[in-house]
Amino acid sequence: MYLLALNCGSSSIKGKLFDLPPAATPADLDVPLNGAATIAVSNIGSKGDKVVIKVSWEAGRGQDVKEEGAEGSTVEHRDIFPILLKNLAGSGGVQGSEIKYITHRIVHGGLNKKPLIVTHEHEEALTEMDALSEFAPLHNHHAVLGVRACLEALPEHTSVLLFDTLFHQTLPRETYTYALPPPELATAIPLRKYGFHGLSYASIVRSLSANLGKPASDINVVVAHLGSGASACCILGGKSIDTTMGLTPLEGLVGGTRTGTIDPTAIFHHTKDPGGDAGLKDMHVTRAELVMNKKSGLTALAGTQNFGLITQRIADPSTCSPEEGAAAQLAYDVFVDRLMGFLAAYLSKLLYRVPLANVALAFSGGIGENSAQLRADVLARLGWLGAEVDAGKNAARAQDGEVVRTISTAGSKLRTYVVLTDEEAQCAHMAREALNI
Numbered sequence: 482m483y484l485l486a487l488n489c490g491s492s493s494i495k496g497k498l499f500d501l502p503p504a505a506t507p508a509d510l511d512v513p514l515n516g517a518a519t520i521a522v523s524n525i526g527s528k529g530d531k532v533v534i535k536v537s538w539e540a541g542r543g544q545d546v547k548e549e550g551a552e553g554s555t556v557e558h559r560d561i562f563p564i565l566l567k568n569l570a571g572s573g574g575v576q577g578s579e580i581k582y583i584t585h586r587i588v589h590g591g592l593n594k595k596p597l598i599v600t601h602e603h604e605e606a607l608t609e610m611d612a613l614s615e616f617a618p619l620h621n622h623h624a625v626l627g628v629r630a631c632l633e634a635l636p637e638h639t640s641v642l643l644f645d646t647l648f649h650q651t652l653p654r655e656t657y658t659y660a661l662p663p664p665e666l667a668t669a670i671p672l673r674k675y676g677f678h679g680l681s682y683a684s685i686v687r688s689l690s691a692n693l694g695k696p697a698s699d700i701n702v703v704v705a706h707l708g709s710g711a712s713a714c715c716i717l718g719g720k721s722i723d724t725t726m727g728l729t730p731l732e733g734l735v736g737g738t739r740t741g742t743i744d745p746t747a748i749f750h751h752t753k754d755p756g757g758d759a760g761l762k763d764m765h766v767t768r769a770e771l772v773m774n775k776k777s778g779l780t781a782l783a784g785t786q787n788f789g790l791i792t793q794r795i796a797d798p799s800t801c802s803p804e805e806g807a808a809a810q811l812a813y814d815v816f817v818d819r820l821m822g823f824l825a826a827y828l829s830k831l832l833y834r835v836p837l838a839n840v841a842l843a844f845s846g847g848i849g850e851n852s853a854q855l856r857a858d859v860l861a862r863l864g865w866l867g868a869e870v871d872a873g874k875n876a877a878r879a880q881d882g883e884v885v886r887t888i889s890t891a892g893s894k895l896r897t898y899v900v901l902t903d904e905e906a907q908c909a910h911m912a913r914e915a916l917n918i
């Protein structure tokens with residue numbers, strides 16, 4: 482029997498197939514499930530790039546698959562799910578009927594306080610989640626179509642919907658409240674900060690807790706989850722007390738294609754007919770939201786959202802034109818500038834309550850886990866707090882199975898870690914808790 486955990490990103494699908502023991506007891510919950518295979522699909526929706534589908538099996542479990550599909554802009558998330566299920570059967574002999582549970586990361590869960598269960602007979606929750614698509618335009622609708630595609634292909638399984646927003650239920654009222662008058666329009670959910678990347682933050686708290694041998698209630702950490710969507714979170718006693726993303730994943734840090742926080746009036750001077758419909762299929766999104774979510778951020782400043790390429794152009798100007806080099810430098814500087822503003826604010830929120838010796842900083846996400854340059858630059862800007870990077874540890878790659886690693890010196894007053902986030906394992910854990918499996 483298997484549990485499949487799927488994570489539908491804006492241009493990617495990540496997944497893990499886990500072995501599920503036939504009869505688990507609540508005590509087994511602390512023992513992580515055995516991973517059988519990892520799935521990675523990239524370039525969905527991306528112009529000029531072919532969609533790449535990879536299935537990697539643990540030793541002896543199957544034959545790895547790497548398949549190039551059609552050009553990204555012609556492919557939608559929903560097209561991929563049947564191919565993935567077919568590949569699992571074809572390369573590892575996993576029959577659909579053996580996949581008993583599928584967990585889905587849904588970015589916006591509104592005010593839902595716990596995971597929702599969906600089966601072929603009871604799909605009501607999907608309509609509710611789709612109604613929130615305009616509050617997570619790069620994510621919710623695709624994920625909902627993914628759940629529907631899986632239910633169609635494997636009608637016998639049970640789906641568990643896990644929300645990024647769940648982790649941020651502990652935000653205090655003064656933090657989640659927007660200083661707006663009562664809305665003139667009816668909205669599906671209250672207009673307030675919800676926060677995202679919560680499954681990642683929950684995974685990081687669990688990893689730090691296990692690695693440091695402390696209960697989650699002793700984990701006080703500012704986490705920078707820096708991927709194609711970037712956010713930071715202020716975690717006190719294992720709970721979120723502030724985070725940069727808001728009503729939608731647009732607020733806060735600069736993203737691969739997102740503005741992050743700007744003066745909201747700028748867009749009315751920038752875009753023609755900002756309130757007009759952007760013409761997206763099956764979803765109402767305004768032209769302003771499309772520009773701010775899909776055409777801005779690193780892409781707008783550097784012409785690429787590939788952070789590795791941006792840092793390479795800065796490090797070695799001979800790899801690009803002078804204009805590209807200058808654009809890369811500006812994109813990098815803007816990214817770091819916004820990040821530092823939030824990190825300093827969040828550290829001050831923690832330090833007002835707990836001593837520095839009990840506070841940590843952690844980096845995660847594709848950029849946070851891979852860009853030693855960015856981490857070094859951030860720590861240099863936190864020298865006033867006594868932060869000191871260990872250049873050797875910061876430059877080293879993670880050892881096999883090393884989820885948490887320290888990158889600050891022994892004398893650094895701010896302990897700093899790189900934590901490999903695992904949203905899929907977190908989803909599997911929460912689904913087992915919810916279903917008692």
Ligand SMILES: Nc1ncnc2c1ncn2[C@@H]1O[C@H](COP(=O)(O)OP(=O)(O)O)[C@@H](O)[C@H]1O
Nearest residue numbers: 490708709710786787788789846847848851852
């Ligand atoms: N070696 C690297 N150096 C710097 N950035 C990297 C590296 N590898 C990946 N990244 C960046 O990580 C980002 C993707 O992160 P990820 O967390 O997988 O994103 P998401 O889940 O939001 O799609 C991309 O912007 C990519 O440029």
Ligand SMILES: CC(=O)OP(=O)(O)O
Nearest residue numbers: 490491677708710730
């Ligand atoms: C919420 C969000 O932005 O997610 P991702 O970074 O996976 O796109």
Ligand SMILES: [Mg+2]
Nearest residue numbers: 490708709710
């Ligand atoms: Mg992600």
